[in-house]
Every structure is written in structure tokens, then in C-alpha cells.
Amino acid sequence: MAATDAQRVVAATDAQRVVAATTPAASAAGMPSLFERGYNDLILLNDSQLDNWKHYLDDNPRRLAIKRLHPDFFTTLNYIDIAEWHCQIVGNRFLLDIPQKVAVIVHSAYSDKEYAEYKKEWLACGEAGGILVSAAIATREKEVMREAMNRGYRIILVRENGFPPLYKPSGESFDACSNGRLLQICPWEYHMERRIISREQCLMLNRLAEEIAYHQ
Numbered sequence: 001m002a003a004t005d006a007q008r009v010v011a012a013t014d015a016q017r018v019v020a021a022t023t024p025a026a027s028a029a030g031m032p033s034l035f036e037r038g039y040n041d042l043i044l045l046n047d048s049q050l051d052n053w054k055h056y057l058d059d060n061p062r063r064l065a066i067k068r069l070h071p072d073f074f075t076t077l078n079y080i081d082i083a084e085w086h087c088q089i090v091g092n093r094f095l096l097d098i099p100q101k102v103a104v105i106v107h108s109a110y111s112d113k114e115y116a117e118y119k120k121e122w123l124a125c126g127e128a129g130g131i132l133v134s135a136a137i138a139t140r141e142k143e144v145m146r147e148a149m150n151r152g153y154r155i156i157l158v159r160e161n162g163f164p165p166l167y168k169p170s171g172e173s174f175d176a177c178s179n180g181r182l183l184q185i186c187p188w189e190y191h192m193e194r195r196i197i198s199r200e201q202c203l204m205l206n207r208l209a210e211e212i213a214y215h216q
Helices: 004-021 024-028 047-069 093-097 112-127 140-150 169-176 199-214
Strands: 076-082 085-091 101-104 131-134 154-158 181-188
Touching: 004 024, 024 131, 076 093, 085 093, 085 140, 085 169, 085 199, 093 154, 093 181, 101 112, 101 199, 112 131, 131 140, 131 199, 169 181
Parallel strands: 101 131, 131 154, 154 181
Antiparallel strands: 076 085, 085 181
């Protein structure tokens, strides 16, 4: 049964009381602490969220074991020099050392035939063990990188935004990082603003993708 607005308010108020009783200040005052430091206090507002969180918790031991086996694949590294850029990276940095790389950049002037030919070449590179590098800005770029991810190819993704302090890959990105198949790169610091990426920024990200693919 779905919770009413009144029930949600009561639940939220009760949760806030529990949270207040488990803060460092409360512990210092001699009050018992119910949770570890950094616990998740998200309030679930519908039944569907519960199944998602149960799956997440069931999968926690596997993710923790993987991160302990491959800590470098899940650590944000600041100021990696790539040509003129100082970049943050998360994932398998050793993908940068593999010489067989292609930049997946789809220009608006490409005909359907040209795009199909390039897509075939790019995916053939991935099939042969090479690296597909892209900012995945245009719809067709996203399409190529999505297919590469689905096929289990190795990918370097150039991001528009950086990584927050507690960032960690999730979902398929987590699995790709754990298998050493993914590297995420950003030339800019993380921000929380809602921005529309400019044409100049798009061109810069594509230049970075080409630098990684053909000169790194």
C-alpha cells in the first residue's frame, strides 16, 4: 500500500529524530550510536525502492572485494597530464598505454553511409582489443559507445564534469572498471551547477579524445 503524504511526513520526522540521536554531538553527550559513521539514512517512500536497496546491499560484499583487489581502478587521481590538460581520472589508467586506440567522433556532415563505415571500423578496433575513446556527446557517438559497452570492449570516456570527492562508479560502470575495461577522464573540476555544454567545450573534449587516441 502506498504511503500517504501524512505518513511520509511522520516517517521523515521519526527518521530525523533517529539521525539526530546518532550524530557525533549526540555521541559526545553520552547518547548511544545506532549506526556506523557514514551510514546511509535515505528514507524510502515507495515499495519499489526497497527491492533496489536489497539488491544493492546483497551485492555490497562483491563490490567491496573487487575494490580491495583493484583499488587503483576506483580511485580518483588528480592532475594527470595529457598534452595541455590536467585531468582527473577514474578507472584503469593502463588503457592509456595501449597503442591501438580510435577516437569516436561523429561529425554532423557525415552521411548515413559514412557513419556506418566509421562505426564498423570503430567496433572492429574494439573487437581486436583496441580502445574506443569518446566524449559521447552526439547521439550517434553515444550509440557507438553504448554498443561497445554492451559488447564488453575497452573504453575511455571523456567526461564534461569531474568527480565529486566521494565519487564511485556504479552499475555497469562499476563492473567495467572492475574488469579493467573502463577509464573515465575529465579535464575540468567537478561542479554541481546545471550547465548547457557550449560548442567550444564540445570541440575541446573532442580534441582531448583525439589526443588520447592518436598521441598519448
